[in-house]
Amino acid sequence: MQPQNFVILGGGISGLTAAWYLARNAPSSTKITLLEASNRFGGWIQSTRVGEERILFEQGPRTLRPSGLGAYIILDMAAKLNLTGFIHAVGKYEPAAKNRYLYYPDRLIQLPGGGFLPGLKSIVQNKFILSSLYSVIREPFIKPLKNLDDESIHDFISRRFNSTLADTLMSALVHGIYAGDAKKLSIKSTFKQIFDMEQIYGSVIKGTINSRKLSTLSQKDQNWLNLLCEENKDLFAFMSTTSLYSFANGIEQLVHAIVNDLKVRENVTIKTSHHVKELKFDKEIEICTNDGTFRADHIISTIPSHELACLLPELPYLTYNPSVTVAVVNIAYGRQNLLPVKGFGYLIPHITPNNPYHVLGVVFDSDAMPHQDYKKDKYTKLTVMMGGHYYNDLSENDYPNKDELLSQAVETIEKQLGVYSTPLQCMAKVHRKCIPQYYVGHYSRMKELHYAIKKKYGKRLSVGGASYFGVSINDCVTNSARLALDLLMNNDEKVTVTGLEGVEGN
Ligand SMILES: Cc1cc2nc3c(=O)[nH]c(=O)nc-3n(C[C@H](O)[C@H](O)[C@H](O)COP(=O)(O)OP(=O)(O)OC[C@H]3O[C@@H](n4cnc5c(N)ncnc54)[C@H](O)[C@@H]3O)c2cc1C
Incomplete structure (x- = not known):
C-alpha cells in the first residue's frame, strides 16, 4: 500500500x-x-539582487545544462510552473558556450572546442594540450582493467590517458564541479559513464564512439523522457539549440x-x-x-x-564522505567589457603554481548570463570561487573573513585578468560543507x-x-x-x- x-x-x-x-x-x-x-x-540555491542597481548575484549555482533526462524534467517543471517566458538561454555558438579557459601555469589558455583556429592555436602553443591529444589517440590501444571496483579520477585518467591530462584538464574540471581533489574522488561515482565505457567497450574513446548509437537510459527512464518530449515539443526543440540557461531572476x-x-x-x-x-x-x-x-x-x-x-x-x-567548504565572491564593476577575453570563465588545475588564495575558478557572469540585470550592458560581473578541498585542514575560525575574501578575489582578478578597477558592488560568503565529496x-x-x-x-x-x-x-x-x-x-x-x-x- x-x-x-x-x-x-x-x-x-x-x-x-x-x-x-x-x-x-x-x-x-x-x-x-x-x-x-x-x-x-x-x-544552496541563492540568487540575490544588490544595491540601487539591483544587480543579480548568484551565491550558489548559476547555470543549468539543457541536456539529459534531468534537464528535461526541470524544463517540464518550468513549463508547468509558467516559467518558460523567464528562461534565459545561451545559444550553442555564443562565446559563453564555446570559450572555456584554464589558468595554467601563469596565463589563460583557451581549451579546444572554441572553433578550429583558436583550438589549433592553443594546441600548438601549449605542450600539455598536445600531449593530452596524443594520449587520446593512444587510449583505445591500452588494455582495460576489467572488473575494476573503483579508482580515483586521477588514477583512472592517468592510466587510460596520461598524468598530464589528469593533472591539468581533469583536475580543473573536478575543481569546477566538486571543488574537490581528483586524487580522492571516485571515478565510478562522479563520471560513471566514463568508468562504464572501459568496462563495456574496453576503452573510453571506443565507448564515446559507440555510446552515440546507444542510449544510456534504462527503458523506464527512456519512456519517461519520451513522455516529457511529447508534452514539451516546442520548448525542447528550442532548448536543443542552447548550451546553458537560467531564469530572469536567477x-x-x-x-x-x-x-x-x-x-x-x-x-x-x-x-x-x-x-x-x-x-x-x-x-x-x-x-x-x-x-x-x-x-x-x-x-x-x-x-x-x-x-x-x-x-x-x-x-x-x-x-x-566529507563535504568541502567553498568561498564565493561576487563582484560587479561599473563598466562593461573589462575582460581580456569573452567566454564562460576559467578553471585552475591543482598544479598551477602561485595560487596562494586557493582559487578554484572564475566565472564571467556578465558573459555567461548577460541579460539578468535590469540595466543591460553596463557591468562586468565575475564570481571567484575559492577553497574547496584546499580548505580541508582549516578549522572553523581559520576561514578568511569577508574583507579578506574580497581583497583576495580582487587581487586575483588584477593579476590573472589584468582588471584594475574598483568594484561597484560585491558580496563574499563562506559556504560551509556545501559540496559532498564522493x-x-x-x-x-x-x-x-x-x-x-x-x-x-x-x-x-x-x-x-x-x-x-x-x-x-x-x-x-x-x-x-x-x-x-x-x-x-x-x-x-x-x-x-x-x-x-x-x-x-x-
Ligand atoms: C557554490 C556552489 C555552486 C554550485 N554551482 C552549481 C551549478 O552551477 N549548477 C548545478 O547544477 N549545481 C551547482 N551546485 C550544486 C547544487 O547547487 C547543489 O548540489 C544542490 O543545490 C543541492 O540541493 P539539495 O536540496 O540536495 O541540498 P541542499 O541545498 O543542501 O538542501 C538541504 C536542505 O536541508 C536543510 N536541512 C539540513 N539539516 C536539516 C534538519 N535537520 N532539519 C530540517 N532541514 C535541514 C538545509 O537547511 C537545506 O536547506 C553548486 C553548489 C554550490 C555550493
Missing part, C-alpha cells in the same frame, strides 16, 4: 522537487509535509515558483524554521523539531547525509547503506539529495522526481524504495 502521510526533511531543491512530484501525482487524500531548518527555502526563481505552487495545495504543508532534531520510529514515525512534533508513515530525507547521521546514527557510512568506494558504501535502510526502515524511509548520486541540480531533481514516482507507483508489499536503487545492478 502507498504511504498516506509523507514528511520530507529539507527544503533545498531535492526536498522541494520530491514534494512537488508527490503533490502532483498522489491522491489528494495523501498528506505531504516538508520541514526546512533555516528561514528560507532553496538550500536559479532561485525556480525555487520560488515551486514553493508558491506547493503553498496553495490543501494537502501540502511546507515550513521553514523547523529544524528536525529527532526521529522516533514506532507504530507511526514521530518527527521532533524545535517547533513541534509531526507524524508520518514515510519519511523522505533530503538533508545532507552528515545531518541525517545525527538523527539515525546506526545507519552506515552517512559520515564517511570518495573512492562510494558506490559500494551506498550499496551497504541501501540494504541497511531496507532492513531497518524498509517502507518507512527513503533518502535523496546531493549526498548520494550526483551534486548537480539536474541530478538532484532527477533523483527526487524518480523517488517520488517510485514511491507512488509501487503498490507491491514486498518492494521497498530507499532512493538508492541505482546500486542494485552492479
Whole structure:
C-alpha cells in the first residue's frame, strides 16, 4: 500500500522537487509535509539582487545544462510552473558556450572546442594540450582493467590517458564541479559513464564512439523522457539549440515558483524554521523539531547525509564522505567589457603554481548570463570561487573573513585578468560543507547503506539529495522526481524504495 502521510526533511531543491512530484501525482487524500531548518527555502540555491542597481548575484549555482533526462524534467517543471517566458538561454555558438579557459601555469589558455583556429592555436602553443591529444589517440590501444571496483579520477585518467591530462584538464574540471581533489574522488561515482565505457567497450574513446548509437537510459527512464518530449515539443526543440540557461531572476526563481505552487495545495504543508532534531520510529514515525512534533508513515530525507547521521546514527557510512567548504565572491564593476577575453570563465588545475588564495575558478557572469540585470550592458560581473578541498585542514575560525575574501578575489582578478578597477558592488560568503565529496568506494558504501535502510526502515524511509548520486541540480531533481514516482507507483508489499536503487545492478 502507498504511504498516506509523507514528511520530507529539507527544503533545498531535492526536498522541494520530491514534494512537488508527490503533490502532483498522489491522491489528494495523501498528506505531504516538508520541514526546512533555516528561514528560507532553496538550500544552496541563492540568487540575490544588490544595491540601487539591483544587480543579480548568484551565491550558489548559476547555470543549468539543457541536456539529459534531468534537464528535461526541470524544463517540464518550468513549463508547468509558467516559467518558460523567464528562461534565459545561451545559444550553442555564443562565446559563453564555446570559450572555456584554464589558468595554467601563469596565463589563460583557451581549451579546444572554441572553433578550429583558436583550438589549433592553443594546441600548438601549449605542450600539455598536445600531449593530452596524443594520449587520446593512444587510449583505445591500452588494455582495460576489467572488473575494476573503483579508482580515483586521477588514477583512472592517468592510466587510460596520461598524468598530464589528469593533472591539468581533469583536475580543473573536478575543481569546477566538486571543488574537490581528483586524487580522492571516485571515478565510478562522479563520471560513471566514463568508468562504464572501459568496462563495456574496453576503452573510453571506443565507448564515446559507440555510446552515440546507444542510449544510456534504462527503458523506464527512456519512456519517461519520451513522455516529457511529447508534452514539451516546442520548448525542447528550442532548448536543443542552447548550451546553458537560467531564469530572469536567477536559479532561485525556480525555487520560488515551486514553493508558491506547493503553498496553495490543501494537502501540502511546507515550513521553514523547523529544524528536525529527532526521529522516533514506532507504530507511526514521530518527527521532533524545535517547533513541534509531526507524524508520518514515510519519511523522505533530503538533508545532507552528515545531518541525517545525527538523527539515525546506526545507519552506515552517512559520515564517511566529507563535504568541502567553498568561498564565493561576487563582484560587479561599473563598466562593461573589462575582460581580456569573452567566454564562460576559467578553471585552475591543482598544479598551477602561485595560487596562494586557493582559487578554484572564475566565472564571467556578465558573459555567461548577460541579460539578468535590469540595466543591460553596463557591468562586468565575475564570481571567484575559492577553497574547496584546499580548505580541508582549516578549522572553523581559520576561514578568511569577508574583507579578506574580497581583497583576495580582487587581487586575483588584477593579476590573472589584468582588471584594475574598483568594484561597484560585491558580496563574499563562506559556504560551509556545501559540496559532498564522493570518495573512492562510494558506490559500494551506498550499496551497504541501501540494504541497511531496507532492513531497518524498509517502507518507512527513503533518502535523496546531493549526498548520494550526483551534486548537480539536474541530478538532484532527477533523483527526487524518480523517488517520488517510485514511491507512488509501487503498490507491491514486498518492494521497498530507499532512493538508492541505482546500486542494485552492479
Ligand atoms: C557554490 C556552489 C555552486 C554550485 N554551482 C552549481 C551549478 O552551477 N549548477 C548545478 O547544477 N549545481 C551547482 N551546485 C550544486 C547544487 O547547487 C547543489 O548540489 C544542490 O543545490 C543541492 O540541493 P539539495 O536540496 O540536495 O541540498 P541542499 O541545498 O543542501 O538542501 C538541504 C536542505 O536541508 C536543510 N536541512 C539540513 N539539516 C536539516 C534538519 N535537520 N532539519 C530540517 N532541514 C535541514 C538545509 O537547511 C537545506 O536547506 C553548486 C553548489 C554550490 C555550493
